[in-house]
Amino acid sequence: MLLLGLVLLQVTGASGITDVVAAYNLTWKSTNFKTILEWEPKPINHVYTVQISPRLGNWKSKCFYTTDTECDLTDEIVNNVNQTYLARVFSYPADATDYAGEPHFTNSPEFTPYLETKLGQPMIQSYKQVGTKLNVTVQDARTLVRMNGTFLSLRDVFGKDLSYTLYYWKASSTGKKCSSSLEWWCLQSSS
Numbered sequence: 001m002l003l004l005g006l007v008l009l010q011v012t013g014a015s016g017i018t019d020v021v022a023a024y025n026l027t028w029k030s031t032n033f034k035t036i037l038e039w040e041p042k043p044i045n046h047v048y049t050v051q052i053s054p055r056l057g058n059w060k061s062k063c064f065y066t067t068d069t070e071c072d073l074t075d076e077i078v079n080n081v082n083q084t085y086l087a088r089v090f091s092y093p094a095d096a097t098d099y100a101g102e103p104h105f106t107n108s109p110e111f112t113p114y115l116e117t118k119l120g121q122p123m124i125q126s127y128k129q130v131g132t133k134l135n136v137t138v139q140d141a142r143t144l145v146r147m148n149g150t151f152l153s154l155r156d157v158f159g160k161d162l163s164y165t166l167y168y169w170k171a172s173s174t175g176k177k178c179s180s181s182l183e184w185w186c187l188q189s190s191s
Contacts, residue, residue: 020046022104023069023089030117032154033143035077037087037108038070049090052076054083055110065092078145081113081157119154122164138164 023039030036037050050071051059063071077085087108125139140153140162147156155162 020091020093020104022091023048023106026087026089026106026108028108028111028116030077030111030113032120032141033074033078033081033113033117033145033157034072035074035111035113035117036070036072037089039089039106040069042069043067043091043094045094046091047094049092050087051090052085052087054080054085059088067094074144077111077113078143081117081145084110084112086110114157119162122154134168136166138166 021041021043023041025038025040027038028035029038037052039048047065047067048063048069048071049061049065050063050073051061052073053059060076062073062076071087071089073085073087077083088105089108091104120141122141123139125137127134127136129135140155142151142153143157145152145157
């Protein structure tokens with residue numbers, strides 16, 4: 001009986017099932033609603049499948065049997081950026097396309113795109129200096145959020161919740177100090 005147990009243990013180990021590692025460090029990365037879920041570790045003898053769901057919604061599978069450690073979930077979250085989402089990463093043996101066992105999985109933290117996406121640097125559309133006053137027109141970045149087939153800008157999505165703060169420094173004897181978006185203006189204004 002002991003010999004049969006050792007043989008079964010070796011067969012199970014050889015098939016790679018015990019080598020499947022659950023994902024960890026699940027992290028949402030999102031800029032202007034372009035949203036990627038990242039995790040560790042890089043798989044050796046296993047693959048991953050990701051599922052995403054709005055809170056109290058149905059799970060939808062994405063990135064099937066992948067060896068990547070990231071999954072682009074943008075197309076799922078842009079349907080409702082005010083919704084809170086949860087994702088989970090399943091780990092499967094690399095050679096098990098019809099895996100009948102219970103796979104390891106790890107849940108992500110909750111993610112609410114409207115509150116948690118980072119805003120990318122805006123484009124300066126135009127500027128005009130009148131005396132000591134500098135008038136700057138900012139062009140809002142486009143997002144992947146759509147309404148009636150049209151991609152919305154950050155202003156379209158955030159409305160009055162969106163505001164910009166502009167920082168700049170003129171060239172001085174200690175060197176130039178500029179925000180990267182106004183570097184060209186500082187170079188022109190210092191001459």
